[in-house]
Amino acid sequence: MSLSVREPNDGYQYATILATLVAPLSRGNITLTSTDTQDLPIINIPALQSPTDQQVAVASYKRVRQACASSFMQKIIIGDEYYPGASVQTDAQILEAIKGTLQAVWHASSTCKMGLSADSMAVVDSHARVYGVKGVRVVDASAFPFLPPGHPRSTIYALAEKIPDLIKNGQ
Numbered sequence: 001m002s003l004s005v006r007e008p009n010d011g012y013q014y015a016t017i018l019a020t021l022v023a024p025l026s027r028g029n030i031t032l033t034s035t036d037t038q039d040l041p042i043i044n045i046p047a048l049q050s051p052t053d054q055q056v057a058v059a060s061y062k063r064v065r066q067a068c069a070s071s072f073m074q075k076i077i078i079g080d081e082y083y084p085g086a087s088v089q090t091d092a093q094i095l096e097a098i099k100g101t102l103q104a105v106w107h108a109s110s111t112c113k114m115g116l117s118a119d120s121m122a123v124v125d126s127h128a129r130v131y132g133v134k135g136v137r138v139v140d141a142s143a144f145p146f147l148p149p150g151h152p153r154s155t156i157y158a159l160a161e162k163i164p165d166l167i168k169n170g171q
Contacts, residue, residue: 008082017068019060020105023149025050030111047102048095057098058091107152109141127171128163139163 008014026049031042048054067073068081080086084097115122117131122145124130128137139160141152148155 012078014082017064019057019064021053021056021060022105022151023147024048024053026053027110045104047104048099054095058094061094061098107141107147109144109147109152112138112142113145114138114143115145127166128159137163137167 024047026046028043028045031044033039033041048057065081068077083101084093088094088097112123112130113119113121114124114126114128117125122131124138124143128139128143130136130138141147141156143159144152144155
């Protein structure tokens with residue numbers, strides 16, 4: 001069932017309160033399908049694969065429900081919870097509801113992990129130089145080994161400020 005089918009159309013205005021995992025532990029991958037740049041890669045995004053991510057998501061969902069049950073919120077909330085509804089109570093039910101409405105928050109990162117040369121998953125060194133390729137650096141969120149907590153913009157800015165200094169200093 002698409003979300004648009006569940007959207008109310010009764011003339012009232014509605015709001016959604018949501019929780020976001022800003023530093024998920026679940027990891028995906030990108031696999032090239034050929035050497036042809038016109039061929040699309042396979043992108044695997046295993047959202048909520050990590051048990052810790054699942055626990056945090058369920059706990060966050062419960063916390064949002066607690067906030068909505070507060071005396072302040074009850075003054076402005078009209079009616080019962082629309083989706084998934086009050087009958088969804090167990091952790092397993094809540095997790096399934098979350099999985100059914102999950103969406104990305106547009107902070108793709110960590111596809112060219114910065115790390116030590118001994119790390120088989122590392123693509124760039126601490127100076128953002130691509131291992132095995134001379135003259136190429138990665139200076140964006142893809143170089144993060146993991147997504148930093150909160151919005152990544154300031155961390156991207158810090159990396160973008162640091163790497164040119166290293167280049168100017170011959171590093």
